[in-house]
Amino acid sequence: MQRTLILLKPDCFQRRLLGRIITRFEDKGLNFVALKLLHITPKLAKEHYAEHVEKAWYPTLEAFITGGPVVAGVLEGLEAIAVVREMLGATSGIKAAPGTIRGDFSSSRQMNLVHGSDGEEAAHREIALYFKPEEIVANTPAIATWMRAADE
Numbered sequence: 001m002q003r004t005l006i007l008l009k010p011d012c013f014q015r016r017l018l019g020r021i022i023t024r025f026e027d028k029g030l031n032f033v034a035l036k037l038l039h040i041t042p043k044l045a046k047e048h049y050a051e052h053v054e055k056a057w058y059p060t061l062e063a064f065i066t067g068g069p070v071v072a073g074v075l076e077g078l079e080a081i082a083v084v085r086e087m088l089g090a091t092s093g094i095k096a097a098p099g100t101i102r103g104d105f106s107s108s109r110q111m112n113l114v115h116g117s118d119g120e121e122a123a124h125r126e127i128a129l130y131f132k133p134e135e136i137v138a139n140t141p142a143i144a145t146w147m148r149a150a151d152e
């Protein structure tokens with residue numbers, strides 16, 4: 001089992017797409033173990049996007065990601081990090097394949113609706129940025145026995 005951080009970005013909130021995007025993750029069989037609404041501060045934005053802070057486009061990214069409420073969540077599942085990244089599609093909504101979240105809902109390089117951790121180290125770091133250990137609610141959905149075989 002693997003855990004990954006997702007952010008439903010301010011464009012997702014403002015466009016009232018939260019429910020439809022959350023439904024896609026639920027439909028896939030991923031399991032929420034944490035979920036909350038928050039406003040990202042410039043400080044948190046710089047921590048989250050530390051690898052991008054020096055880029056020319058970072059100031060506009062910070063303005064965007066701090067510009068409205070976001071939903072942060074932790075999803076759990078088999079290979080959840082790669083599964084979520086595949087579901088998101090390419091970074092730019094213009095390039096993302098139809099059928100992916102960004103491909104279906106975004107026509108922007110920046111306003112691409114959802115963040116997903118890009119590896120195990122990032123997932124670990126990002127989950128700790130948004131959630132205290134006691135905010136993670138381990139749970140096994142009743143339907144789990146009908147979502148995959150016992151030995152998977």
Ligand code: CDP
Nearest residue numbers: 057060061090091109110111112115116118
């Ligand atoms: O989110 P992802 O890992 O797919 O992309 P990234 O290259 O790590 O970039 C992080 C985020 O910065 C993207 O999801 C976009 O919202 C934003 N971005 C941007 O505003 N302008 C760019 N030229 C590239 C990315």
Ligand code: MG
Nearest residue numbers: 091116117118
């Ligand atoms: Mg990235």
